[in-house]
Amino acid sequence: MKSFEQFLEIKAEVKEALENNKPVVALESTIISHGMPYPDNVKMAKKVEAIIKSEGAIPATIAIMDGKIKIGLTDEDLEILAKSNNVQKVSRRDLANVIANKSLGATTVASTMICAQMANIKFFVTGGIGGVHRGYETTLDVSADLEELSRTDVTVICAGAKAILDLPKTMEYLETKGVSVIGYQTEVLPAFYTRESDIRLRHFVNTDKELAEIVYTKEQLGLKNGLLVVNPIPKEDSLDSGYINSIIDNAINQSVQNGIKGKDVTPYLLKKIVEKTKGKSLKANLSLVYNNAKVGAKIAKAYNDIEK
Numbered sequence: 249m250k251s252f253e254q255f256l257e258i259k260a261e262v263k264e265a266l267e268n269n270k271p272v273v274a275l276e277s278t279i280i281s282h283g284m285p286y287p288d289n290v291k292m293a294k295k296v297e298a299i300i301k302s303e304g305a306i307p308a309t310i311a312i313m314d315g316k317i318k319i320g321l322t323d324e325d326l327e328i329l330a331k332s333n334n335v336q337k338v339s340r341r342d343l344a345n346v347i348a349n350k351s352l353g354a355t356t357v358a359s360t361m362i363c364a365q366m367a368n369i370k371f372f373v374t375g376g377i378g379g380v381h382r383g384y385e386t387t388l389d390v391s392a393d394l395e396e397l398s399r400t401d402v403t404v405i406c407a408g409a410k411a412i413l414d415l416p417k418t419m420e421y422l423e424t425k426g427v428s429v430i431g432y433q434t435e436v437l438p439a440f441y442t443r444e445s446d447i448r449l450r451h452f453v454n455t456d457k458e459l460a461e462i463v464y465t466k467e468q469l470g471l472k473n474g475l476l477v478v479n480p481i482p483k484e485d486s487l488d489s490g491y492i493n494s495i496i497d498n499a500i501n502q503s504v505q506n507g508i509k510g511k512d513v514t515p516y517l518l519k520k521i522v523e524k525t526k527g528k529s530l531k532a533n534l535s536l537v538y539n540n541a542k543v544g545a546k547i548a549k550a551y552n553d554i555e556k
Contacts, residue, residue, distance in 0.1 A: 253366075255315070256316070256317050256319060256366060256367060257318050258308075259308070259319060259320025259322070261306060261320060262308045269552065270306060270552065272306045272307075272308055272548065273300050273305050273371050273544050273545055274319075274364035274367075274373070275296060275297070275300075275308065275310065275374075275541075276355050276372075276374050277310060277321075277329055277354040277355050278355060279374070279537070280292070280326070280330055281329055281332070281354035282335070283375075286330050289330045290327065290330045292534060292537070295538065296373070296538065299538055300542075300545040302545075303542055303546055304549045305548045308369060309321045309326070311354055311355060312336075312338055312343075312347060312352065312353030312354075312355065313329075313352060313353075314350055315347055316347070317363050319364075319367045329354065334352060335353065336351055336353045336354070337511060338354060338356060339359050339511075340359060340362060340395075342359070343359055343362065357377050357378060357391075357393040358392040360372055360374070361397070361474060362396065370401075370402060370403060370463070371402070371405065371544055371547060372403065372404050373405045373406075373537075373540045374406050374540065375406060375533055375536055376406050376407050376410040376411075376536075377394075377397070377404065377408075377410070377476070378410065378413070379393070379394060379418030379421070380413060380417035381412075381413055381414065382414045384414060384417060389513070390421065394418070394421050394427075396474065397427045397474040397476060398426065398427055398474070399472070399474075400473070400474050401472045401473065401474060402474050403463050404476050405432075406478060406540060407438050407478065407481050408440050408445070408478045408480075410514065411439050411493070412496055412499070412521075425473070426473055427473055427476055428451060428475050429451070429478060430459065430462065430477050431449040431453070432478065432480075433453075433479075434452060434478065434479075435452050436448050436449060437449055438478050438479070439489070440536070441481065441487045441529060441536075442487055442488075442489045442492065443481055444480070444489075449478070459477060459550070460551040463547070464551060477547070479536075479539060479540055479543045481532060485531065485532050485535035487525075487528060487529070496517070496521060499517045499520035499521055499524065500517065503520075
C-alpha cells in the first residue's frame, strides 16, 4: 500500500468503478462550501453528479473530513459540508495541516487535482480555474492552480480562467509551464461568463473522442503535467462582455480600496459580481458548471473506450 492511501476514504460506488475500469470524474468542493448559499449549493452539487451519471460516468466529489480525503461524498457528508461555517479552503499548502488536525476542508482546483491523482482519477470538472491576478506586477499574486497544472497529471475541464483574472498573463504562465490548453469546440479562449475572448488558442478539437485521443497519447508519452480543456458557456447563458467586464472592473477597484488580499480576493469579487448583476452571474456560473460536467463525463467515457 502506498503511504498516502491510509488517508483515502473512497466511496463504494467510486471504488467499484475504479477497480472495474469504468469512467470516473472528480469534482471539487470549494464551490459547495464557498461558492453559494445553502440549500442552493446542495442542489447544484447533486445536479452536477446526476449529469455525470446520465452521461455514463461516476462522479467523485472530493473533500477533507475527519482526517481523511473523501473521494465521493454521501448525502450526509454533503449536508455537513454545505451547512458548516468553519470549512477551510484547502490548497496544496493546507492539505497536510487540515488532514492532521482532522479539520473540515473543501478542496480547490489544485488540491482536487492532487487528491484525484492519488485515487487514480484522470478527469476533473470545475467551473473555472484560478490564474494570474490583475496587478500581478505589484502583488505577485498567482493561483496555485497554475503550478498544479504544471506537475499533476489530471485533465481539467473548465470554462476558462475566472474572468476576474488577467487572462493574457494566465495563458503566458501556462505556456511557460508546458501546460497544453485545448479548446473544446472553440478556437478562442472562453472568458468564463462569456463564450469568447480575444485570445486565440493554439490547439482545439470538435469531439470528445479527439480529446480523449490526446489525453491517451500524452499519457503514453510519459508527460506528467496536467492538461486544460476549455469549454465555453452555453450561448443562451453567456453574458455580454462589455456589461460583465465593467462590473468586474468596479469590483476589483473596490477590493483594492478595502484592502482585500490573498485567498480572500476571489470570493470577495465573486460575491460582489453576483450582487451587481442581480444574480445573473450566478445563473451563468451554474450553467457553465453543468455544461462542463456533461462534456467532462463524455471525455472520460471516450478515454475509457480507448483503454478497452
